[in-house]
Amino acid sequence: MELKFVKRDVLKEKPTDETKLGFGRIFTDYMLMMKRDGERGWYSAQIEPYGDLQLSPAALVLHYAQEVFEGMKAYKTDDGRVLMFRPWDNIKRLATSAERICMAPFDQEFVLNSLYELIKMEKDWIPTSPGTSLYIRPTYIGVDPFVGVQPAKEYLLYVILSPVGAYYASGLSPVQIYVESKYVRAVKGGTGHHKTGGNYAASLLAGEKAHEKGYDQVLWLDGKENKYVEEVGSMNIFFKIKGELVTPMLAGSILPGITRASIIELAKDMGIPVTERRISMEEIYEASLDGSLEEVFGSGTAAVVSPVGELIWEDKHIIVNGGKMGETTQKLYDTLTGIQYGRIPDKFGWTVEVK
């Protein structure tokens, strides 16, 4: 397939104040749009003006949530180069997420290369202040105008771009996390391992209740026994216990985070032992009592690394490292963002320059 280009008449005004970017509200001039139907397969791919979609009110995605997405970033280095971080892993995860809910396969290499073209076109939209980046949202939806529960034949796969502000505008500050014992996000055999839209709808209520109580995010427990730690709203989670990093293993109900995988590799490379296994809240609580719980942090594309200062579990308040960010957390954050922004050599082969 050939990637076409449709020019827009008037370009938008780019944001001038990079401290006011926020997250996900401003979109660039262009988007990548690919279309598929049952007869022709993938029949159109173009970079076109960012604008509304025309969807039938009967479109499958609006009824049965046949939708998956990804979140990734492009970074501008100090010398003006554009870097991306493991983008092939995001595109691969988009494909496996799609497969889980019976969406048509797509050419991953074509999507990745088209994405590079889009980023190149829109590179002046990448903000340059410390911590800012261009957020990239690949989205894949089933759109048949047919109200029956079955996989779609017609699809849109598109990518939109949004310049985003620094996640930690006023320095990395530890968050308070509410451990959710009533609502469940996912269970083995379900869709928790994949980035399907429905997982996020299911998570909203617990998130709102945590916010009302004054906490930043929710830590999910497993759906079977309500005992084992799973992941945070949009991050995986790590515990440092007696010098070792421990994180829930991938057992089918949590997202296999790309930041998670990078941190595991990075920590091992730094000589920090890492174990992926089942971890109960009881264990965390006891480690906090006997002083062996040293650090806790979340990992994800948005925040990269997010220190956790407190976990609220039932009536227990587990204060982590006196509510302050730990050394290992800081070191992992600095190294990972250093690699992402091209300030530290990337010996892992994670970054790619878009040029």
Next chain:
Amino acid sequence: MELKFVKRDVLKEKPTDETKLGFGRIFTDYMLMMKRDGERGWYSAQIEPYGDLQLSPAALVLHYAQEVFEGMKAYKTDDGRVLMFRPWDNIKRLATSAERICMAPFDQEFVLNSLYELIKMEKDWIPTSPGTSLYIRPTYIGVDPFVGVQPAKEYLLYVILSPVGAYYASGLSPVQIYVESKYVRAVKGGTGHHKTGGNYAASLLAGEKAHEKGYDQVLWLDGKENKYVEEVGSMNIFFKIKGELVTPMLAGSILPGITRASIIELAKDMGIPVTERRISMEEIYEASLDGSLEEVFGSGTAAVVSPVGELIWEDKHIIVNGGKMGETTQKLYDTLTGIQYGRIPDKFGWTVEVK
């Protein structure tokens, strides 16, 4: 709020051959459309020409599946009246589904009355051949153009209508159902009790695998122990064991079907004992071995009552009633459809005439 009307210039051609209606592919001339935003609340409601929606590519519903829906029907009686079956229960379920995923509340009475207006306008679209009806699909979606995981402030609530063929075009024939032991649809604490889009995306893969093996539908087991019967793709399930009707109790992970509730009431009224409780597949299997499993059927708006001729569980084939429809199944089907089409007096107060 006032319900407005926007006329369409040219009406569509109505289908002439009612044997070819199928399900959910043909839509009528008009739809009901209500809009809400964060400042004004619900600010617009109108019956307008059926047509495409304009949605931002960043619309929440396309990323985080903030979407719920309903399925109901309007029936034409032999003397030309239009009946609906417990529509207030569907609208109420739409509201509780919405609440589960943090969608804004709406005025249920206003929606119901507006729906009646729409049906009145479109009554000539209701087919009249035996078993046909007008399928009604209320849909409620969050549409903020904002790529952050949070409840929407802007919403569309709309209702589209589709004339549908007889579910049993060639007589009620028993289906073969595959009991799914690997994939899970929902777990307590999740969204299984509600009609959220994500539940259906999550169900597609198991459905496809069952079809490939030649079976009609999937019977889900509980997500915790993979032992207890939950429900079928879009039906609840009933077992007749030793003269008693048994159906899984509502414990948070299955949809509280309106047909299910009606059948429970109807059966009791007929003098058939009904129990709502946990039922394991082991129990069903044993009942089939000792001959006490008499009938099995699904219940839902689409099929009303759907006899099950065979259950395939792991390597066991459980043949029900020699693969034929049972007496109680037939009686419940006849009575319920009799009430829905106005052929049998409705002593339960379930039907309403739209006039």
